[in-house]
Amino acid sequence: MKFDKPASENPIDRQNVVGQPRDRIDGPLKTTGSAHYAYEWHSEVDNVAYGYVVGSAIAKGRVNAINTDAASRAPGVLTVVTAENAGPLGKGEMNTATLLGGPEIEHYHQALALVVAETFEQARAAASLVEVHYQPQEGNFDLAKARPEVNTPPEDTPDSITGDFSTAFAAAEVKLDATYTTPDQSHFAMEPHASMAAWDGDKVTVWTSNQMIAWCRKELAATLKIEPEQVRIYSPYIGGGFGSKLFLRSDALLAALGARALQRPVKVMLQRPLIANNTTHRPATIQQIRIGTDKVGRIAAISHLSWSGNLPGGTPENAVQQTNLLYAGNHRQTGLRLAELDLPEGNAMRAPGEAAGLLALEIAIDEIAEKVGIDPVQFRILNDTQVDPTQPERFFSQRQLNICLREGAKRFGWQDRVARPGQVRDGRWLVGMGVAAAIRNNMVDKSGARVHLDPDGTLTVETDMTDIGTGSYTIIGQTAAEMLGIPLEKVMVKLGDSDFPVSAGSGGQWGANTSTAGVYAACVKLREQVAQRLGLKSDGLDFCDGEVLAGPRRFALTEAVKDGRLTAEDTMEYGNLDKEFQQSTFAGHFVEVGVDMFTAEVRIRRMLAVCAAGRILNPKTARSQVIGAMTMGAGAALMEELVVDPRLGYFVNHDLASYEVPVHADITEQEVIFLDETDPISSPMKAKGVGELGLCGVGAAIANAIYNATGVRVREYPITLDKLLAEMPEPALKG
Incomplete structure (x- = not known):
């Protein structure tokens, strides 16, 4: 299907299923451990061996030699793979450095060897026996x-x-x-x-x-x-x-x-x-x-x-x-x-x-x-x-930034903000408010799907789209249910398999809009096949409550598949609308912080995001995305930093014990508001992405709130205590 002119009224506009705050259909699988992650495919194959990666101990230079003899003789070891014995390898276009290093070393911890053993513990122990002789370079x-x-x-x-x-x-x-x-x-x-x-x-x-x-x-x-x-x-x-x-x-x-x-x-x-x-x-x-x-x-x-x-x-x-x-x-x-x-x-x-x-x-x-x-x-x-x-x-195809800012200011109580920094106290806390605007572009790319309608009325959707915790399963299921007029419970969604039609994938905030548009295209074809099976013209049909309505005539959807499954496949491809119009999403972020007047400890008291991002396909999952993004923004503002060792060229705090990220307890109140918006320039779904928009601007709103609370302007992230203490207001230090 080609999308080359603005979307008109279509079945998605009914919003009987799409646009409703439905629970994630993959939630029960994940909470019960039934959803297997990459390292958990225990039952798919037998006789699995375990590999342990040996990374480079220098950031730049050459490998003069790798001695794997001791590792190869260690208990349980089956093989040791290096660039010398891996066979001829090519290189894709999307990684700058090679994925198996040697003899050249391009960065610290570049993989140099894989020790494979019967158990993970044996592989890990043997990996410590691999001797790498380096020729370091500056x-x-x-x-x-x-x-x-x-x-x-x-x-x-x-x-x-x-x-x-x-x-x-x-x-x-x-x-x-x-x-x-x-x-x-x-x-x-x-x-x-x-x-x-x-x-x-x-x-x-x-x-x-x-x-x-x-x-x-x-x-x-x-x-x-x-x-x-x-x-x-x-x-x-x-x-x-x-x-x-x-x-x-x-x-x-x-x-x-x-x-x-x-x-x-x-x-x-x-x-x-x-x-x-x-x-x-x-x-x-x-x-x-x-x-x-x-x-x-x-x-x-x-x-x-x-x-x-x-x-x-x-x-x-x-x-x-x-x-x-x-x-x-x-x-x-x-x-x-x-x-x-x-x-x-x-x-x-x-x-x-x-x-x-x-x-x-x-x-x-x-x-x-x-x-x-x-x-x-x-x-x-x-x-x-x-x-x-x-x-x-x-x-711009749609731009409601001003409404985001005005609505956010009203809901957040911005009128109570004291413009002069360092004037508001709550006990030992200096209190301030901050704001930031946000923009994130809406990108589109072709995305495909395949749908099967079975005699029992079940609809199966197949696409190589992925779910990175964002709710892809659910919104794809909602799209298919809306298009065929059936309950969400009658839809089975299968994702993440390269045997399925190619989607645009998860990234760049484009996943929700493009993947559902691909499902929309496949379902349009399926509706045409249903009409043909029923001897109807496809124009003007209404699919609702498990029935196909053609004027006064009504047919059970399952009548179209009484003689066997129907399958349809299509890809949503885009014309030049994204060239003719600038497609973007917008938000206003508002933050209130407290800064301890003695220690300069920062606490985020409340956060508000007002987002304009096209049709929201599922307010519940979208809200979760934005809240997660806001939390990540708090991390960027206050905590997150990979510390570089300038002598050896590696990130020192390379684990979750020393690379700090925020948790639920760090932010007590988060609110998300979605403006009522549809964007017919974007796709037949009239939707856009929202997950990354929730991050954009958040850190600056926190920085601006800290300035309003203390009068200390920090321009170097993260905003840690040492960057505040020396310039904290004198009355605050005296208490």
């Missing part, structure tokens, strides 16, 4: 040190320039020029990266934890130098990914190599320290923002430059993309600068680009609003735009 690990030498944009990412920024900024009546930093961060999903592989002749099946099944299949085939048809990827349940499982990782490749060497199934799970250093992370940024306004606060000039680092051949963190779209202003400049660093690969982490960029931009907006002397909510509203500021002829 590496570059410090972004701040590298920054002065990086003054031009990457060749394929030129600066975006509109008007004449320099002249307009020089002439502005009010100016801000400030620099902000964000640290390296880790995804650290609860489920580790894990895989099990088994070969059948020249074909391999990999049970893994991966967000993008088709990408994983293609990349593994390219690396093993076999055809994609020889690879089956199976990933029906994923215990969190946040972007770290978008691509093929070393666990899947090493499991396949170990299984091929032994001709028996092999399981591999990356130990937690390797996940931080051996997969990917959100790279650190240094961001310079300059804003010039007139005396009433209208932005005349805005510039946002961002420096980040990556391995040679890697890409920069696009921390400036939201600045092209969020606020008006005739004179603009945004640009990226990329330093070559020898740290582990930087790549997509939840809301890549906007998450880091808004941490800086939305502090800068508060700072310039204060300079002008205008309320920060009103400043944002004043500088709203309904067109893409870099292409004024291009309108």
Whole structure:
């Protein structure tokens, strides 16, 4: 099906099932342990062996030799796989570094060997016996040190320039020029990266934890130098990914190599320290923002430059993309600068680009609003735009940012905020409020599905779409139920299998809208087949309550399948609407914090997100996504930082004992409001993504609230006690 003109009225608009707050249909499976994650496929194959990964102990250099003799003789050891004996390997397009290192070493903890044994414990013990002889080389690990030498944009990412920024900024009546930093961060999903592989002749099946099944299949085939048809990827349940499982990782490749060497199934799970250093992370940024306004606060000039680092051949963190779209202003400049660093690969982490960029931009907006002397909510509203500021002829398909801000301010009690910092106390706590706007673009890509209608009235949906804890099973089931007019309980959803039609996958906040649109397309075909079986014209039919209504005539849906199953398959493909209109989602984030006047300890007292994100397919699961994202935003603001050892080039706090993340007890009150919105430009579902929107801007709202509470402006994340204590208000220190 081709989607090349705005959606008109269709069966989804009834919202008998879609749009309702239904419980996740996979919930009982997960709470009872019936939903198998990647390392838990105990009953699928027999005679499983276990692999343990040996990671590089240096960040840059060469392997002179690997001695595996002692490991090979250890109890239970079956084989040791290295680059020397793994056979010829190719390389996919989506990983910067190779997944099995040697002789060249590109980053710390790069996988160098896999020890395979009868038990996990035997493999782990033997791995300590592998001797690797290194030739270390000096590496570059410090972004701040590298920054002065990086003054031009990457060749394929030129600066975006509109008007004449320099002249307009020089002439502005009010100016801000400030620099902000964000640290390296880790995804650290609860489920580790894990895989099990088994070969059948020249074909391999990999049970893994991966967000993008088709990408994983293609990349593994390219690396093993076999055809994609020889690879089956199976990933029906994923215990969190946040972007770290978008691509093929070393666990899947090493499991396949170990299984091929032994001709028996092999399981591999990356130990937690390797996940931080051996997969990917959100790279650190240094961001310079300059804003010039007139005396009433209208932005005349805005510039946002961002420096980040990556391995040679890697890409920069696009921390400036939201600045092209969020606020008006005739004179603009945004640009990226990329330093070559020898740290582990930087790549997509939840809301890549906007998450880091808004941490800086939305502090800068508060700072310039204060300079002008205008309320920060009103400043944002004043500088709203309904067109893409870099292409004024291009309108937004929907843009309700102002309503998000106004409704949020009203619901949060913003009118009670005291603008002057450090004035509100509650016992020993200094109390402040903060706000931030949020934007996250709506991306679309083709997505397919297959549906089967059986004689008992059961509808089965098959697509390689994944569920990373976001509720994909449920909204896909709701879509199919709505289209066929049957209860959700009559729909069975099967996901995460490369034998199923290719979907757009889970990532970039596009998963919900695109996967359900693919199911919509398949169900349209199925409705046509039902009409044909019943001898009806497909136009004007109504599928409702298990019946097909054709004017006054009524047919049980099961009459169409009394002679056997009906199957339909289709893919939703998109035309140029996303080129004609700017498609984005918007939010207003409001936060109240308390800061202990003696210790500078920060407590988040309450949070509110008001979101405009198209049709909300399931308010219950969407709310959970946004709350989770808001919590992740709290982590980015206050806790999360991968600490780089600048001598050895690795992340020191590479486990969950020392890499701090927020928990339920850290935030006592979170509220989410979804504006009533449909976007017919987006898809027949009229929906957009919402999960990453819940993260964008949150950290800056917290930073702004801390400033309002204390008068201390911190521009370096995370905002830890040491960055506040020295500048806390004197009366507060005296109590």
